[in-house]
Amino acid sequence: MTEFPQNLSLILQTLDIALAAFVIYRLSLLINGALAVRILASLSLLLIFSMAARLAGLHTVHLLLKAVIASSFVALVVIFQTDIRLAFATMNRGRQGKEREVEEVDSIIEELATAAESLAGRQIGALIVIERSMSIDNFIAVGTDIDAKVTSELISSIFLPYSPIHDGAVIIQKGKLTRAGCFLPLTQNPDISKNLGTRHRAAIGLTELVDAVVLVVSEETGSISLVVGGHKSDDLDSITLRKVLRKLIEPRWLS
Structure with missing residues (x-):
């Protein structure tokens, strides 16, 4: 017992x-x-x-x-009270840094969505590439170096019909708009509809090769699409567009 x-x-x-x-x-x-x-x-x-x-x-x-x-x-x-205080302060800065990263991602997503909606409302075509974990540098051609903050005004001005670089793609890398007027590889998939325009075929072609997210605004219909992994989601409304972008884009890809 x-x-x-x-x-x-x-x-x-x-x-x-x-x-x-x-x-x-x-x-x-x-x-x-x-x-x-x-x-x-x-x-x-x-x-x-x-x-x-x-x-x-x-x-x-x-x-x-x-x-x-x-x-x-x-x-x-x-x-070691000084060391302990410094350690906890560093941890706190790390948490604050993550919060800032999330805020920056939300800001970029808002700018992208606002630009897409503005262009769609005027039926102005657009092609916006957001790089994620895989580099896209080896899959894009030509282009004009910009290296600017992502803003809806800048994106909209690039795709205006009288802009000399409106036909190409805008590239977002590490949270910056790095290039515009870029050409992307077109898909060679024979199952893709022949009715798709060049922008959609380019978006599918690039995302078949890398894990980028491509935002497409149709010039013909004014509809907004997102392309990932060679698959296209069409006719996205304002709320759905932001929600899907938040799922697809992580802070580490824009830092």
């Missing part, structure tokens, strides 16, 4: 030691420097000796080591 309580006590003590070891491990990730490594290594040894003393029945040694370990954690926090 006494074996179960003894086993439970041993399990709880082992868990106690394991949790303390985990805390030391997490502290080692926050604190850098040779001194910190030596102190944390010493604490780890004390934990091992404490556990060994408990298992060997050396209760006085175990209690002594336990008291030393408890006081050591307090001393550790005092000694």
